[in-house]
Amino acid sequence: MRTIAITNQKGGVAKTTTAVNLGACLAEHGKRVLLVDLDPQANLTSWLGFGKEEDYKSVYDVLVNETPMAEVLRAFTIDTLWVAPSVVELAGVERLLANEAGRDSVLKRKLDGLTEGYDYILFDCPPSLGVITINALTAAREVFIPVETKILALNGLVTLTHTIQAVRDRLNPALEITGIIACMYDGRTNLSREVLDKLRGRFGGKVFNTVIRENVRLAECPISELPIHLYAPGSAGAKDYESLAVEVIGSEKTDTGADADKDQ
Numbered sequence: 001m002r003t004i005a006i007t008n009q010k011g012g013v014a015k016t017t018t019a020v021n022l023g024a025c026l027a028e029h030g031k032r033v034l035l036v037d038l039d040p041q042a043n044l045t046s047w048l049g050f051g052k053e054e055d056y057k058s059v060y061d062v063l064v065n066e067t068p069m070a071e072v073l074r075a076f077t078i079d080t081l082w083v084a085p086s087v088v089e090l091a092g093v094e095r096l097l098a099n100e101a102g103r104d105s106v107l108k109r110k111l112d113g114l115t116e117g118y119d120y121i122l123f124d125c126p127p128s129l130g131v132i133t134i135n136a137l138t139a140a141r142e143v144f145i146p147v148e149t150k151i152l153a154l155n156g157l158v159t160l161t162h163t164i165q166a167v168r169d170r171l172n173p174a175l176e177i178t179g180i181i182a183c184m185y186d187g188r189t190n191l192s193r194e195v196l197d198k199l200r201g202r203f204g205g206k207v208f209n210t211v212i213r214e215n216v217r218l219a220e221c222p223i224s225e226l227p228i229h230l231y232a233p234g235s236a237g238a239k240d241y242e243s244l245a246v247e248v249i250g251s252e253k254t255d256t257g258a259d260a261d262k263d264q
Helices: 015-028 043-047 059-064 088-096 103-111 131-139 155-170 190-206 216-224 236-253 256-262
Strands: 002-006 033-037 081-084 120-124 142-148 176-185 207-213
Touching: 002 015, 002 131, 015 033, 015 043, 015 081, 015 120, 015 142, 015 176, 015 216, 015 236, 033 043, 043 216, 059 088, 059 103, 088 131, 103 131, 131 155, 142 155, 155 176, 176 190, 176 236, 190 207, 207 236, 216 236
Parallel strands: 002 120, 002 142, 033 081, 033 120, 142 176, 176 207
Antiparallel strands: none
16 A cells, blocks of 8 residues: 655645546556545545535544544545545644644554555645644655646745655654656746756656646646546546556556555
């Protein structure tokens, strides 16, 4: 099983877009995928058509109450894709957990209680480095970082990598950045090409070969309540996320953390 935190403290860099569409493409390849929406904005939850009820159990109940993770899971129309939904109340979790012992590993403890076997658990993290993101980094073995290929996009990466290193040193020695995803790429502009070159120069093989191109269909996709490969299967966005999923699956054979998880 691969547990992957999709994170970047900057908003609007395609974290949720990546979680939804990468997760859906992995599921279409027969992988058992759980998407955990950890963002109080609940964009992943609403994108996939959940959260319309006035009262439903969510990740908030898992983190704050004694609700087992299995009780909040919702099945999507793709047979091997499940969602742990979010609610706006999740924004108050940091205050509620402030004085709780082991507050940084609550999510990890709750995931230990899952009896279903998943090939992938993807955490869609909020655009901050608060207690919710720290919980995701403590529970995950891998980190994927979506990066907008625009000006200033690289500035926050230093802070994020320092936070990941701190979590690794203090809470989760197995944690590793295993993928950086260049998003909103426009190959017609010098800026996108320069940012991509800088990413590859700094992070080398951690940068996926696949880039996620700017795409109108991808931008309008959330209103459909479908992932891009079902909403617009011929679009550039669908092709890019399918390519990314193939690349991620291909890395299963060489990724130490994934192989170690499979052996457990």
